[in-house]
Amino acid sequence: MSRRHIDAQQAALDEYHDDPGDLPEMRARFEHNGSPRYLLYTIKRFGYDHDHGVHLDVRLVSDELESGMETIRSRLHEGETDLVDTDFISVARERAEGAAIVAFHPYGRTVGGLVAPEDTDISGLEDLSGKRIGVTRRLDKNWILTRAACREYHGFDPDETATLVAAESRDDLTRLIRDGEVDAGFQFWPLVPELTRTGPYREVFPVSDLVQRLSGTDRKLPVATFLTGESYIEKHPDAVRGFADAARDAVDRLAEDDDLWVRIGEVLMPEDDPTVTRAVRDGWREMVVRDWDEKRVDGMYRLFDHLRAVAGADALGVETIPDGTLDPDP
Numbered sequence: 001m002s003r004r005h006i007d008a009q010q011a012a013l014d015e016y017h018d019d020p021g022d023l024p025e026m027r028a029r030f031e032h033n034g035s036p037r038y039l040l041y042t043i044k045r046f047g048y049d050h051d052h053g054v055h056l057d058v059r060l061v062s063d064e065l066e067s068g069m070e071t072i073r074s075r076l077h078e079g080e081t082d083l084v085d086t087d088f089i090s091v092a093r094e095r096a097e098g099a100a101i102v103a104f105h106p107y108g109r110t111v112g113g114l115v116a117p118e119d120t121d122i123s124g125l126e127d128l129s130g131k132r133i134g135v136t137r138r139l140d141k142n143w144i145l146t147r148a149a150c151r152e153y154h155g156f157d158p159d160e161t162a163t164l165v166a167a168e169s170r171d172d173l174t175r176l177i178r179d180g181e182v183d184a185g186f187q188f189w190p191l192v193p194e195l196t197r198t199g200p201y202r203e204v205f206p207v208s209d210l211v212q213r214l215s216g217t218d219r220k221l222p223v224a225t226f227l228t229g230e231s232y233i234e235k236h237p238d239a240v241r242g243f244a245d246a247a248r249d250a251v252d253r254l255a256e257d258d259d260l261w262v263r264i265g266e267v268l269m270p271e272d273d274p275t276v277t278r279a280v281r282d283g284w285r286e287m288v289v290r291d292w293d294e295k296r297v298d299g300m301y302r303l304f305d306h307l308r309a310v311a312g313a314d315a316l317g318v319e320t321i322p323d324g325t326l327d328p329d330p
Contacts, residue, residue, distance in 0.1 A: 005270050006032045006060060012267035013037075013058050016044035020055030024239040026232075028083040032060040033170055035190045035284060036085050036107060036226075038264050042250040045260075051249070052242035056083075076101045076229040083243065087141045087223050088300055089307075092325050093318040100230040104330040105244040106222030106296070108288040111207035112142045113192045115177055116184035118200045125205075126154050129161035134176045134185030137166050139317050141223060142186035142207045148311040149210045159315070177201065189287065193279035194271065208287065214310075215303040219296060222289040225326070233330050240330050251290045292328050300326065 009032060026049075030036050040058045043049050049056040076084060076099065087110070091103045116122050122131060128150065135143045143164070150158050165182050167173035170191055177185045177195065184204060187195065195201045215221055226247070233240050253260060258281070265277030289296070304321055313319045 009037065009268050010060050013041060013044055013060070016041075016047075017057065018047075018050075020057075023050065023053060023055040024236045025055045025057055026082045026228075026236070026239050026243055028056055028058045029061050029081045030058065030085065031170075033191065034085070034188070035110065035280075037268055038254065038284060039107075039247060039250050039288075041264060041268060042253055042260065043246045046249070046253065048246035048249040049243070052245040054236075054239040054242035054246070056243065056246070076227065076232075082232050083226060083228055085224055085226050088225050088321075088326060089141060089144065089304065089316055089318070090139070091225060091227055092304070092321040093139075093316070095322045095325050096318045096320075101227050102230055102233060102324060102330065103225035103227045103326050104233070104240055104328075105226045105247060106289040106292040107224040107226055108222055108284075109208050109211055109220055110189065110224035110287060111145065111211060112186050112188045113206045114142075114146075114184050114204040115187050115192055115195050115201050116204050117180075118202050120184060120202075120204065122184055122204055125150050125158075128158040129156060131183040132163045132165055132181070133158070134165045134167055134173050134182035136168065136170055136173055136186075136188075138164060140186060144307060144311060144315050145207055145210045145214065146186070147315055148214055148307045152214070152310045157311075189283055190280050193276045193283070197273070197276050197279060198271070211303070214306050215299055216306070217299050217302075219299055220287075220289055221296060221299050221303060222292060230324075237330060248290055251288055254288075255285055294328065297326050297328055 028040060030040060043056060044058060085107050088103055091101060095101055121127065147157055147159055150156055165176060167176050170188050173185050173187055174191060176182045192203055196203055211221060211223060228240060261277060261281040266272050269277060301321060308316055
């Protein structure tokens with residue numbers, strides 16, 4: 001994605017950055033190619049943040065590692081940012097290392113899919129051994145889930161039998177796949193249609209299937225969450241709850257408004273391709289989780305415990321989910 005298009009996306013958001021007035025500000029910093037920007041754009045476009053007593057200031061950032069989870073401690077724990085999103089395993093890992101951060105609202109089942117050339121001989125998990133597999137980073141949740149599934153259902157660990165290639169960003173991973181430097185790659189779900197609908201590639205399998213299979217439940221579990229710092233919750237509890245309410249309104253709108261998705265394709269997607277836009281729209285509606293409760297949170301704990309039992313704490317980067325990591329009612 002070019003710098004020009006990233007700037008154009010920011011301009012589309014800035015059009016709705018009105019005067020905060022006396023409302024508490026929540027500074028949101030999200031990746032320029034991540035799917036939460038569809039939700040954030042909807043919140044800003046329809047003023048749902050102001051409706052619920054908070055002013056959301058949205059800025060798009062690079063998805064390269066130096067601005068990713070490695071700096072979440074400085075971005076949230078040290079107060080540089082008020083709102084980001086990531087998977088709950090990463091939140092647990094950072095909290096265990098001392099970051100005072102809290103996942104307070106679900107986003108969705110934001111995992112990816114294994115993408116390979118159309119003529120690939122990879123048909124499933126059992127075919128990963130001996131292959132060069134691309135990921136954004138070694139602790140990518142797609143890779144953790146895949147390792148757990150391979151060990152549980154096929155008796156091998158692909159971390160030992162395949163060659164892992166860390167791309168450092170989603171854009172670079174797309175390049176590795178297109179240049180043939182990997183046999184297949186675990187790309188983030190909104191970027192899968194850009195590959196499969198515009199080139200000679202196919203999705204071998206969606207990682208969301210592994211989430212449900214490993215969790216042993218039919219309930220759609222939110223792998224990704226919105227998180228903030230404990231200090232922000234202490235200072236602005238109403239703003240945190242206001243964002244959650246605004247997010248629910250935006251989910252409801254995105255679930256029903258096809259015309260809104262046409263506009264999102266025009267201003268937030270690198271190629272305004274109606275086929276890709278519809279595929280992303282349908283995928284987003286399938287993966288998003290509007291709300292959570294204790295039962296869903298319990299399911300997230302069960303999934304974590306299963307992953308740890310199958311893949312080991314080293315694969316997850318953390319022994320357990322520390323107390324206070326997931327707060328469905330901040």
